[in-house]
Amino acid sequence: xxxxxxxxxxxxxxxxxxxxxxxxxxxxxxxxxxxxxxxxxxxxxxxxxxxxxxxxxxxxxxxxxxxxxxxxxxxxxxxxxxxxxxxxxxxxxxxxxxxxxxxxxxxxxxxxxxxxxxxxxxxxxxxxxxxxxxxxxxxxxxxxxxxxxxxxxxxxxxxxxxxxxxxxxxxxxxxxxxxxxxxxxxxxxxxxxxxxxxxxxxxxxxxxxxxxxxxxxxxxxxxxxxxxxxxxxxxxxxxxxxxxxxxxxxxxxxxxxxxxxxxxxxxxxxxxxxxxxxxxxxxxxxxxxxxxxxxxxxxxxxxxxxxxxxxxxxxxxxxxxxxxxxxxxxxxxxxxxxxxxxxxxxxxxxxxxxxxxxxxxxxxxxxxxxxxxxxxxxxxxxxxxxxxxxxxxxxxxxxxxxxxxxxxxxxxxxxxxxxxxxxxxxxxxxxxxxxxxxxxxxxxxxxxxxxxxxxxxxxxxxxxxxxxxxxxxxxxxxxxxxxxxxxxxxxxxxxxxxxxx
Amino acid sequence: xxxxxxxxxxxxxxxxxxxxxxxxxxxxxxxxxxxxxxxxxxxxxxxxxxxxxxxxxxxxxxxxxxxxxxxxxxxxxxxxxxxxxxxxxxxxxxxxxxxxxxxxxxxxxxxxxxxxxxxxxxxxxxxxxxxxxxxxxxxxxxxxxxxxxxxxxxxxxxxxxxxxxxxxxxxxxxxxxxxxxxxxxxxxxxxxxxxxxxxxxxxxxxxxxxxxxxxxxxxxxxxxxxxxxxxxxxxxxxxxxxxxxxxxxxxxxxxxxxxxxxxxxxxxxxxxxxxxxxxxxxxxxxxxxxxxxxxxxxxxxxxxxxxxxxxxxxxxxxxxxxxxxxxxxxxxxxxxxxxxxxxxxxxxxxxxxxxxxxxxxxxxxxxxxx
Numbered sequence: 049x050x051x052x053x054x055x056x057x058x059x060x061x062x063x064x065x066x067x068x069x070x071x072x073x074x075x076x077x078x079x080x081x082x083x084x085x086x087x088x089x090x091x092x093x094x095x096x097x098x099x100x101x102x103x104x105x106x107x108x109x110x111x112x113x114x115x116x117x118x119x120x121x122x123x124x125x126x127x128x129x130x131x132x133x134x135x136x137x138x139x140x141x142x143x144x145x146x147x148x149x150x151x152x153x154x155x156x157x158x159x160x161x162x163x164x165x166x167x168x169x170x171x172x173x174x175x176x177x178x179x180x181x182x183x184x185x186x187x188x189x190x191x192x193x194x195x196x197x198x199x200x201x202x203x204x205x206x207x208x209x210x211x212x213x214x215x216x217x218x219x220x221x222x223x224x225x226x227x228x229x230x231x232x233x234x235x236x237x238x239x240x241x242x243x244x245x246x247x248x249x250x251x252x253x254x255x256x257x258x259x260x261x262x263x264x265x266x267x268x269x270x271x272x273x274x275x276x277x278x279x280x281x282x283x284x285x286x287x288x289x290x291x292x293x294x295x296x297x298x299x300x301x302x303x304x305x306x307x308x309x310x311x312x313x314x315x316x317x318x319x320x321x322x323x324x325x326x327x328x329x330x331x332x333x334x335x336x337x338x339x340x341x342x343x344x345x346x347x348x349x350x351x352x353x354x355x356x357x358x359x360x361x362x363x364x365x366x367x368x369x370x371x372x373x374x375x376x377x378x379x380x381x382x383x384x385x386x387x388x389x390x391x392x393x394x395x396x397x398x399x400x401x402x403x404x405x406x407x408x409x410x411x412x413x414x415x416x417x418x419x420x421x422x423x424x425x426x427x428x429x430x431x432x433x434x435x436x437x438x439x440x441x442x443x444x445x446x447x448x449x450x451x452x453x454x455x456x457x458x459x460x461x462x463x464x465x466x467x468x469x470x471x472x473x474x475x476x477x478x479x480x481x482x483x484x485x486x487x488x489x490x491x492x493x494x495x496x497x498x499x500x501x502x503x504x505x506x507x508x509x510x511x512x513x514x515x516x517x518x519x520x521x522x523x524x525x526x527x528x529x530x531x532x533x534x535x536x537x538x539x540x541x542x543x544x545x546x547x548x549x
Numbered sequence: 550x551x552x553x554x555x556x557x558x559x560x561x562x563x564x565x566x567x568x569x570x571x572x573x574x575x576x577x578x579x580x581x582x583x584x585x586x587x588x589x590x591x592x593x594x595x596x597x598x599x600x601x602x603x604x605x606x607x608x609x610x611x612x613x614x615x616x617x618x619x620x621x622x623x624x625x626x627x628x629x630x631x632x633x634x635x636x637x638x639x640x641x642x643x644x645x646x647x648x649x650x651x652x653x654x655x656x657x658x659x660x661x662x663x664x665x666x667x668x669x670x671x672x673x674x675x676x677x678x679x680x681x682x683x684x685x686x687x688x689x690x691x692x693x694x695x696x697x698x699x700x701x702x703x704x705x706x707x708x709x710x711x712x713x714x715x716x717x718x719x720x721x722x723x724x725x726x727x728x729x730x731x732x733x734x735x736x737x738x739x740x741x742x743x744x745x746x747x748x749x750x751x752x753x754x755x756x757x758x759x760x761x762x763x764x765x766x767x768x769x770x771x772x773x774x775x776x777x778x779x780x781x782x783x784x785x786x787x788x789x790x791x792x793x794x795x796x797x798x799x800x801x802x803x804x805x806x807x808x809x810x811x812x813x814x815x816x817x818x819x820x821x822x823x824x825x826x827x828x829x830x831x832x833x834x835x836x837x838x839x840x841x842x843x844x845x846x847x848x849x850x851x852x853x854x855x856x857x858x859x860x861x862x863x864x865x866x867x868x869x870x871x872x873x874x875x876x877x878x879x880x881x882x883x884x885x886x887x888x889x890x891x892x893x894x895x896x897x898x899x900x901x902x903x904x905x906x907x908x909x910x911x912x913x914x915x916x917x918x919x
Contacts, residue, residue, distance in 0.1 A: 359672070362823045471681065473830035474668055481703075481837055482688055488702035489695050502702040503568060 071164055074147055088161075089114075092121035093128070096158045103153040105173040113155065113169060125167040128157060134169055141165045148227070176201055182284050184451050190326045194284045199229050199303035205286040206233065210293065214238075220251050228259040229303040233289075238296045240529040243312060246493045247298050262305040266452075271491040276459050278452040279492040281313040288322050296530030298493075312495035314527055315487060316512040319343065321449035324515050333514035340513060342444035347461055349441045350387050351468035351476055353434060357383040359472030375431040384469040386430050390438045391465070393420060395458065398442070499527050566764050567701045569771035575761065575842070576615075576778030578704040579754030581711070581785060582839040583663045586832070587807040588751045588786070589793040594803070596744035598729055598794050599736045601787060603744035608783030610745070611752045614898060615779055617905040618755065619772055622762045624908060629759035630853040636907055643854045649759075652897055653847035654866055656753070659890040660839045661685060662874045664832070666883050671810060671829055682874045685840075690867055692841040693848065694860060697764045700845050704838040711835045714828060715785070718792045720816045725795040749898060750891040751786060754839075755779065756901065760846040844870075 068074040075098065078084040086098035095117065099109070113132055122128045125139050140146060141164045150156050153172030158165070179201065182194035195202045203217060214236040221227050230251060234244055250269045259265065262282060270279045280300075283289060284307050289299045292310045300309040319339055324332040356363050357372070364372060379386060397416035401409040421439070424430045441461075448454045460483065467475035490497035500508030508525045510516045522538040524530040567575075592600040625632045629649060633642030661682065669676050692699050734741075758775065765771045793808045805811050816824035848862040877883055 360826050363821055363826055365822050473826055477830040477833035478688055481833060484706055485692050488699050502705055
């Protein structure tokens with residue numbers, strides 16, 4: 049106890065990297081790096097130009113700044129500011145601002161070495177990947193652009209889809225060391241103010257030294273961070289983000305992360321794919337139902353196998369009995385062991401496949417799926433029937449359009465297996481009841497996560513398990529509590545025409 | 550003498566309240582529970598196969614009681630505790646409220662122990678009751694500790710998940726002997742009323758409204774839904790009883806303890822036999838709201854009366870329930886428990902009209918003096 053107390057005391061209250069207290073010491077710190085340049089300029093203008101070579105655009109320096117300074121004599125910073133043909137130049141003596149901007153790639157100009165006032169010219173160049181096709185949330189039809197690691201590019205992808213002055217982008221800096229730019233995007237007049245405030249409040253409350261990816265925020269801002277269910281939807285598709293913004297939701301984009309977060313979200317949103325909106329409504333609804341069935345199958349099938357074969361053998365119909373008995377006759381393990389071995393094998397294959405380069409990964413899948421599976425059956429370690437069930441369950445869990453929820457489904461299978469082993473079908477029921485209770489309790493930025501099932505909202509059910517035609521979706525979902533809840537006037541759309549008009 | 554109204558219920562924030570529509574599920578799921586699995590046998594004892602009339606009469610009585618409950622609550626604009634305090638004063642009123650708390654606790658105990666017995670008899674004869682009750686109660690605690698909204702959610706899912714089981718009635722109808730029901734009404738009114746008394750026990754559950762009334766948004770508009778809920782229960786009981794009546798003979802039904810579960814046995818599906826296992830597993834969802842809601846209400850009363858922390862009361866009740874259900878060992882004890890709960894429940898229902906009359910009388914008296 050005492051030791052712990054001491055340990056706690058030893059930490060300084062606000063762990064910060066040693067801050068520089070003057071511009072001079074800042075430059076001293078920077079000079080330790082090879083790529084920092086701070087040299088007096090020779091020529092008519094007598095000044096000192098400092099910058100970090102690796103993050104400024106050298107062409108810009110040589111073409112737009114140096115010619116101005118070298119061609120005429122400029123006496124002070126104001127004069128330079130007037131002559132340099134660049135926007136957003138700033139003169140300041142605020143050390144904090146100078147530090148941030150120089151680290152982001154500004155060129156600093158001072159008249160004398162001892163000056164505190166500095167002129168800052170933005171000249172950043174950032175290396176980014178080209179916008180490419182979505183790889184996690186691939187769709188056959190529809191737009192094929194995905195977010196990249198640059199915040200500005202990502203906002204560009206959104207702005208070009210939503211040319212609205214009301215599209216508001218607020219920016220926060222998070223992370224003591226990384227100072228990551230985080231953009232909160234919403235449509236003013238549609239998005240609920242309370243939701244927006246909650247998001248901003250939670251972002252500002254985050255205390256951490258680094259924000260590397262948007263998934264950091266998912267974990268830090270969650271209403272219940274102990275839940276296996278993600279309470280923010282992450283997507284790499286700008287079209288999907290646009291769609292939810294129009295519904296009145298809020299998007300969060302983190303600089304350096306190719307995934308945007310949207311909230312408030314619900315459990316059903318994780319099972320809806322972008323494709324659903326590109327297909328006619330009946331097809332989309334059918335595929336959604338298949339996906340839902342797949343998820344239920346994936347979670348329950350193996351535990352049902354365990355429950356029936358361990359506790360309720362009487363339930364197997366006579367005709368099926370022979371098949372199951374003959375396939376299980378040589379297996380030395382009880383059903384639960386058999387299932388656990390196979391499930392873990394599949395999880396292994398999945399992990400291996402995810403870590404390996406794409407080309408090798410495919411081979412592993414085939415080797416694992418066919419060779420190991422067949423060998424295990426032939427060796428008498430698992431039964432044929434179970435192999436089919438497990439493989440189908442694994443396949444079914446891949447049908448979720450959002451990767452995050454796929455992980456959840458992978459995990460929650462195991463509690464079901466254990467409860468099936470414990471009390472058969474009653475155990476499965478109890479486990480399911482627990483998860484229903486858990487989902488009812490969950491919230492996404494203060495809005496119920498299990499909506500539109502509970503609280504029951506018929507309006508939102510139009511776009512949940514099935515997707516009704518666009519003409520019926522005249523209102524925005526209740527979940528978002530949109531300030532303006534009407535999408536369009538349904539009366540104008542549904543004016544009926546008579547025959548042969 | 551006019552006492553200030555007990556506040557405390559007014560302080561409920563909007564986000565713990567539920568919409569009036571959900572009262573349908575609250576009322577219905579609390580009424581339907583473990584009783585429906587075997588109530589046919591008991592009502593047949595008195596009124597024979599005319600007992601379906603008793604079910605209808607029981608339903609009508611429930612509608613009247615529900616109307617009274619709404620009147621009582623509307624006049625006091627609070628819950629049972631504030632009604633009691635208004636009428637009987639702080640001390641006596643508090644005592645009566647605590648009796649209700651124990652009654653709800655008894656209800657919980659009956660449901661959970663009877664369900665454990667069903668599981669023991671039908672699926673796991675060697676079930677470890679202590680472990681099973683512990684985990685089951687833990688589940689109920691998880692819901693009840695989540696607050697009223699969570700409990701309501703469970704009620705909703707209970708009704709939705711329970712509906713498919715209703716479709717199974719189709720199988721016994723295939724083997725129906727409609728002539729079982731004839732001649733219609735050959736029992737005396739006394740016999741039918743005696744069966745009505747028995748059947749009211751299956752309708753227990755509307756009295757929980759006395760506690761959760763302040764948790765309803767716009768309570769006046771919830772009336773309609775509450776009555777729909779009772780009506781749906783009546784209909785469900787009627788269908789269940791009629792199906793059992795036309796399947797079993799009048800003598801035969803006396804020898805079956807749980808006619809409904811036995812009916813599940815004849816369900817034939819190509820991929821599954823012995824359907825009663827599935828039925829009992831699904832029954833977890835039907836009885837969970839019973840347990841959660843009653844447990845929540847039971848622990849809510851001490852909080853309102855003594856201002857205890859509800860969580861502590863809940864844990865205390867958890868322990869009481871756990872020990873009590875572990876100690877109830879055999880079929881006879883459980884039957885006695887059910888019997889007692891039925892009797893006490895009957896008096897609780899009888900108490901509602903009395904409360905109604907006292908309150909109305911006092912209101913009139915106060916008006917005259919004011």
